[in-house]
Amino acid sequence: MVNLSANFAEHPKQTRNYDLFFLNQNPSSVESFKSMTNLITDSLGEIFATHEHPYEGGKPADLEARVRKLSLFTYDGERLENLLRDIDGPLLRSNLAITHEKAAAHLHCPPLMPALGAEMVINAFNQSMDSWDQSPAATYLENEMIRWLTGKFGYPAGSDGAFTSGGTQSNYTGLLLARDSFCWKKWGWNVQKQGLPPAFNRLRILCSEHAHFTVKKSAAQLGLGEEAVVPIKVNNHHRLDIDNLDKTLQELYKADLQPFALVATCGTTDFGSIDPMREMAGLAENHGLWLHVDAAVGGALVLSEQHNEKLAGIQLADSITVDFHKLFYQPVSCGAFLVKNHSSFRFLQHHADYLNPEEDEEEGITNLVNKSVQTTRRFDALKLFFSLRIVGTKRFGEMIDKPIHLAKEVAAHLERSADIHVIDKDPELNMVVFRYIPRMLWEEKHVDQLNRDIQQELYHSGKAVIAKTTVEGRTYLKFTLLNPRTTITDIKEIIADIDTIGKNKAGRLIQ
Template identity: 40%
Template sequence: MSPSPAQLQHLFHPDHLDGYVDAMRLGVDHLAATMRRLTGPATGVQPEQAAKPIADVDLDAPLGDAAEALAEMSRVYLDDAIWFHDPTYAAHLNCPVVLPALLAEVFVSAVNSSLDTFDQSVGGTFVERHLVDWTNGRIGFGRGADGIFTSGGTQSNLQGLHLARDRALARTAHGGPHALSRLRILASADAHFSVQKSARLLGLGADAVVAVPVGPDRRMDVDALAGALDDLAAYGLSPMAVVATAGTTDFGAIDPLAAIAELCRRHDTWLHVDAAYGGGLLVSPTRRHLLVGIEHADSVTVDYHKTWFQPVSASALLVRDGRHLGHVTWNADYLNPKDAAHPNQVDKSLQTTRRFDALKLWLTLRTMGPDTIGAYVDTVVDLARDAYDALADDPYLELCAEPGLSTLVLRYRPAGMSEDEADLLAPRIRQVVYERGTAMVAATKVNGRCWLKLTLLNPLATLDDVLSVTGRLVEVGRELTEEAAA
């Protein structure tokens, strides 16, 4: 049965623009009204409470009215959403987003360009390519560099290691069915979990990732890396890639990139730099030097939806020699034939259909400029340092390490409390703070011990905001300790 004219009015079309404008206004007003009522980053709702109202919705019975649908959406989602813009949100690597990027989202969604082929995107193809070239310039890559936008750091890391794997296999003198089993990836013990995940997806063995120790500053130990590379050669194994991290998830530590790059050159090994977190330093007016050596990488991950303050998703894989991207190329006559007259981005991507996420960064740069983004990065890094200094003598809190970027790892542990007691308290403190809706922090483990983590990515947050969060951690810690003693 064909849809009725009333049903067709839901399609985005020139005849329906008045309806589109009304719907957008209704949605923006609804969102603004919601945000004006917020009193914290979370409401503390538990999984079972969140799941039930959604399970009760009959998706075969539409409400037929946008206002009613928005009201229902608030009940099942928005009323209990996590708000990253709140200055007391300090959990994961989630950032508040800039207005020019939100403006771009209107066009990204409505026009719905797909960035796989030129004939689905036209100018979008070259906007993305120009941003890739610009980022490569910031990294320090020369002519011949290239890259592609991706869904996030995990995909960027996967593709970077995919290129490294295929390069290693093409160069191996042995080949054969056992070639994969001899490949190894070296990464610090604090590297992102997507390195192990990528190894599995790439068909490597469970022991393919070699964890290189970190020093007291949580950076990769270069001497240990040198020893590990020598050991691989002694055992007839092949170092497929070294992954250096520019901003570890827990500590924001930046591995010594220049020294690692020299070892990779000496061993003729692919260097992938995971700068998903620290990539914002590329536009920092004062801290760009922290990434010295990144220009020697073979591939680099940058997440614009972290320290560039873009909405999810916006990431990129950048490569020093664009010819390596050919390892992911596959031609189809109906999409990207070998004799295509126009450039097709799908030739460089693990994805086929892709959103025009590059437009968000484009409008951000054209409206605000890179220096403003860099100033935001400096602000949150300064905030983490100020908070660390302010908490250094706190009698109730134990600090794990100095911040490398904008994270603080700490826990409630007053004098006389054992590590075992602190281990038991940390997750309970985090849960109570979440349930009260007054703040949000993350949890992690360091050397098997439980810690709490503050991730500071809000340029509007102040030292007082951070200290109010840590004050709540202490308050809850004291309450739980007193309850246990009663």
């Protein structure tokens, strides 16, 4: 093992020893990098091989105390072995093991091995995707990946997009373009130059009441305020109700308000429900609204042979959000924002002399900062590229389908329990929402507390990691199934633990 810090400390005045800290043409730097990666790989391998439970970090206060005891820096440096030994318990082994079969809480996926390999390449070159001179070949690969994606989603020639940090940034970008496009068409008002128009407080965004919270967050950041978002009631399948949408639009116009954007959700976070995108597209066209589809969750169905038809109508949207760090199994962060018309990006463009001067465009140089709200940005497209090449789209589709099929099997099993109420007996995607209601408990507040206690007990005991959520004011539990290796046997064991914990705690609540 090359001891980086000790080697440098021996020759502090010799600049060449910096080579041991940077990967470059010096053979010693390459050997040092190999030694470091081998040591870290061995450490991680040992940890993952012995991780019996999805979480082994203990209670929050105890874990915080152990982390706070760690030294944050050294003066003379130390060996990597010492550092890894120091953080083994409080950091590495106390992490959530997201690859564990019983980690089923959030839309937080186990990352594919090819993507982890791509991360090494991304980090080693450390290039930024804002300008061509910082990321020459990477610029063209990202463009090719975007071209492939827009084609898969059924967009026509002239469409475009950019990789993003995820759904939050993508949804924000979609609503920003929607706002500025509407203001220009309606009032000839350039928001980028002039700020918000005088009538900005009349602008409205419509979406399902189950839409992601980033719709409201984006409205606030865009200067419109959360009250500019008008939630539309959902039907029994938790999808936006078209009749209610039509009625609400008429009411808004009568109140002299200006709807400008309609957001369809393709895979809600709780139920995985998919709004009727084709019908929403028809209303959007009739009323001159920008249709944005938040397919952060459901966008992965583009690779599914069995469930692809659920994306019907998505190609009619003006813009699309898709995340790859969910059902595409990519490391955080990795997402994309797609637009039907490349010219929509004109509302983002700002030319900086040092970075993306106008003459670059005249010379045919591509600077991707012109398509992003970010400046410095990672080469995340490489992760998806590695994964698609090595895994293949056929197996990718099978990996996406498996959790969806498992969710249906889990819902059917839960339905057979006398003490469990399942909200959706035929889940659309990979989420199952349920509530543990033992017959001995009658008061809703006790049932709410019991379900919270069950979720916490499962987590801190290390038995399983599942989520809790709120439906109509009541506390529910949720399986978010993202791991293709998770089986019905794993989930049945969690359900058995839920029943045991539930019965024990219910008895105490009624005493």
